[in-house]
Amino acid sequence: MSIQKLLHGVDATSTWIGKAFAWLIIVLMVLVVVEVFKRYILNMPTAWVFDVSNMLYGTLFMMCGAYALAHDGHVRGDFLYGNFRPRVQAGLDLVLYVLFFLPGVIALTWAGWRYFGDSLAMHETTFNATPLPIYPFKFIIPVAGASVLVQGLSEILRCVVCLRTGEWTPRIEDAEEADVVAQQLAGSELVDAEAAALAIEKSKGMKG
Numbered sequence: 001m002s003i004q005k006l007l008h009g010v011d012a013t014s015t016w017i018g019k020a021f022a023w024l025i026i027v028l029m030v031l032v033v034v035e036v037f038k039r040y041i042l043n044m045p046t047a048w049v050f051d052v053s054n055m056l057y058g059t060l061f062m063m064c065g066a067y068a069l070a071h072d073g074h075v076r077g078d079f080l081y082g083n084f085r086p087r088v089q090a091g092l093d094l095v096l097y098v099l100f101f102l103p104g105v106i107a108l109t110w111a112g113w114r115y116f117g118d119s120l121a122m123h124e125t126t127f128n129a130t131p132l133p134i135y136p137f138k139f140i141i142p143v144a145g146a147s148v149l150v151q152g153l154s155e156i157l158r159c160v161v162c163l164r165t166g167e168w169t170p171r172i173e174d175a176e177e178a179d180v181v182a183q184q185l186a187g188s189e190l191v192d193a194e195a196a197a198l199a200i201e202k203s204k205g206m207k208g
Contacts, residue, residue, distance in 0.1 A: 003161055004169055010154035011070045011172045017147055018067020024060040028053060047129040055137040062144035066151040071171065090162035097156050105149045112141030 031053060039045040068074050081089060116138040118124075124138075125131035162168050 003157065007154055007158055007161075007169055008172050010151060014066035014070035014147065014151045015172065018064045018070075021060055021063040024056050028056045028060070031056070048126070048132055051126045051128065051132055055134075059137065059140050062140055063147070065144055066147040069148060069151045069155065085166075086162050086168050087166055090159040090168070094156060094159040094163070097152060097159065101152050102149075102156075105145055105152060109142050109145030109149060112138070112145050116142060 031049060035046055035049040081092070084092070116135060119135040119138045124134045126134060158169055
């Protein structure tokens with residue numbers, strides 16, 4: 001298996017996980033709408049909805065972390081970084097990944113696993129009229145940490161390849177996001193063709 005296939009395989013897995021858990025936003029929306037109707041129209045509030053909505057949102061947020069990393073979607077101070085050559089970018093990324101990313105994510109995954117274990121051992125529940133188990137939600141913490149860690153290791157490998165070749169290896173394309181960006185830019189009179197093409201390229205996950 002070539003390095004390119006390996007990188008694309010990890011990217012594809014992170015993308016699939018992110019898109020699968022993105023459906024939780026629909027569940028969360030329906031849950032909130034039903035609760036608003038019950039609370040303000042029927043005067044029948046549900047005690048456990050607040051806890052469940054927090055768990056759903058937390059799960060969505062954590063499990064989409066690897067997706068954002070795979071598509072270079074995390075916030076970055078790009079004022080200087082974007083003007084660097086690919087090798088300089090890769091060197092800077094590699095140092096930051098080793099010094100900050102790896103220790104932080106490994107600590108998150110390990111602590112999350114112990115956190116889940118303690119919660120499972122005591123069968124921890126919420127403190128409301130209808131107690132709900134918390135340990136399934138806490139299990140998401142180490143799972144999310146592990147998925148981000150795997151994607152991070154892939155990013156480190158991508159940096160090493162860039163240092164050797166002088167070019168970033170292309171990321172897998174997210175056609176759905178590219179289509180949305182293209183449709184939005186097509187109706188804009190404030191963006192020239194070159195800027196539009198660059199935005200579409202970035203939406204496909206091309207890093208450079």
